[in-house]
Amino acid sequence: MRLTEFWERMNRHLGSAYARTWAETQVLSELGGRTVAEALDQGESAKTVWRAVWAHQQLPPSER
Template structure:
């Protein structure tokens, strides 16, 4: 997954105004207590991060 697709999905589910703030502030247990931004900065793959966001937000299987 490319970063552009990742951010498109984030914007779709959280809204373009909120997705970046959420990604900077919400620590996810699925990411070892890191935020999305921290995980990206540490080189985690966007697809892995999306799966963590998907699980955390309890999105439908079709959005995985």
């Protein structure tokens, strides 16, 4: 997954005004206690981060 697709999905599910704020403030245990932004900045793949967001948000299987 490309980073652009990741942010498109985030914007679709959280809204473009809130997605980046959520990514910078929400700590996910699925990411080792890091925020989405921290995980991406530290080189975690967009696909891995999306799966963590998907699980945390309890999105439908079709969005995985």
